Amino acid sequence: MEIINHIETDSQEDTSMDNLSRPGIPKPDELVPSRYSLQIGDIDVMVVSDGVLTLPGAMLGHNADPAARSAWLDHNFLPTETLDWGLNVVVVRSGGRTILLDAGLGSDPNLNLPRAGQLAHRLAAAGIDLASVTDVVLTHMHMDHIGMLLVDGVKEQLRPDLRIHVAAAEVKFWTAPDFSHVSMPPGFPDALRRAAKRFAEEYGGHLQTFEEECTVAPGVVVTRTGGHTPGHSVIRLASGSDRLMFAGDAVFAVGFEHPDWFNGFEHDPEEAARVRVRLLRELSATGELLVATHLPFPSIGHVAIDGDAFRWVPIFWDY
Template identity: 35%
Template sequence: MRITRRKVLRGAAGFGATVVFGRAWAATEMDLGDLRITTLSDGHLQLPESFLIGDLPQDEARAILDAAGVAAGGYEPPCNVTLLRSGEDVVLFDAGAGSTFMQSTGRLPEALAALDLSPDDITHVVFTHGHPDHLWGAIDDFDEPLFVNARHLIGRIERDYWVDPETPETIGAERQSFAAGAARRIELLADRLETFEDGDEVLPGVVARASFGHTPGHMSFEIGGGQALVAGDAIGNAHLAFARPEWPMPADQDPEKAARTRLALLQDLAERGVPLIGFHLPAGGMGSVKKNGDGYAFVPGR
């Protein structure tokens, strides 16, 4: 397994001596035999510090964040969409946030273009869960599916949760817009959206692995016979989630269940030496898990 990071430049020369440079995209890649995995940036979130710490032990949490270089007052985690190329399959794990969630997100179409790909080239979109930064980008500004040639797949439990009419009443006021947005986009996808179960091989070499807690039906995916794990938000950051995986994190819808899931995943990944790909992890989200005292550490690019 080899992980590389390269910059893909897109620029345009203006009239005369004026040069206008476009955005520089950094693509992190991993080769697994005939499989190539690339993470693409959809931008980043802009979150308050309370989203990280909540009711956790303030002093200890702040010390971990300080050591990780996370400044007080706010948090801007990256959004890494995973692209898998295998034969004729061009697969996205999650679809980004689209243009209506946060101004700092919705960059996936530009990132694809930097690799000379368009939404029309995508053959499959596989969702880890239904939160805005993972699902909303599947629908364009005209309420049409963006990836018109793609099969769309989501775990059945996750799909059923977001379309349940009781969800907006039980999810909590701060997440009610998540419920409305997910239900609307699932309705717009209609019969394009297929479901699967834990343990299903959703595509050749891609096996669904239940990682419930962040959302009720969150799924991770073993790639290439267990050569890598696309973890979505089951391991949501590279500091608190690794140093204190047993803590109930405020970002999770079921914090206690998510903590049990996270601890089991980290233990398994560290013992097996399997590369991890996380949606909100740094350095393109690719790295390995190492035991570190009573907790774990994320080691990018190894």
């Protein structure tokens, strides 16, 4: 597998220490990497960071013993009260199509999430015109996966023939969503309902629903897994001998060592745990690459078996 284009920041300015230290010299808006590109055979892939979500640490495993959860966070040099979750989106080019895998957070004035919702300007910084996007594939309809599509002015930039692929079970779920098994911070259930309702109203004519699986472009296949939400799906890329899975919210950082811990956003946490174990076993057996929404950017790595659990093996960055 050839890894190309490496890491890039949003800024096009000179970021040398000399320039940064001089008074009166404008500083770049961001000095963090926001995109990472690689090849999966003939398929072009770019992971784009939409920023980070700062959420309570307890949401990593609300069914776990608090002492065990704190110990895991401490072992990983992470704070125990709040945690920054990565928010990754993937752009794929295959067979003449430009495909957005999920669409980031956008913005909700009722929630305080100032460090996320960066996708629109980061796509522009990467040279990706919204008008060039032919397809959007949604792993599910939580607001941090559909939100950019709801930002003012975005829809007007999209193609009139844009296709949005989502599992039929996901669309049905959000007509009357069940939040009885989640453990979310206050305000999130209402925000999720609002976003899903508005999305269905504004983009209903663009939806291409499927029952269990569909092929979006050569080597780009989306498959419903359920669990996190009833219509949650993963996207598999395959070209030549190369493979990559975009797992959406099926896998979180703690899920390798503790796949049985319930994430606070899972609507069916027991099924989500079963899905997580199945996917991690598959990935460890095949050796294919994994990208997931909430793993630390750029979220590209392999899965290994580690005793009775799993181990995340990040790729070595190609500079």
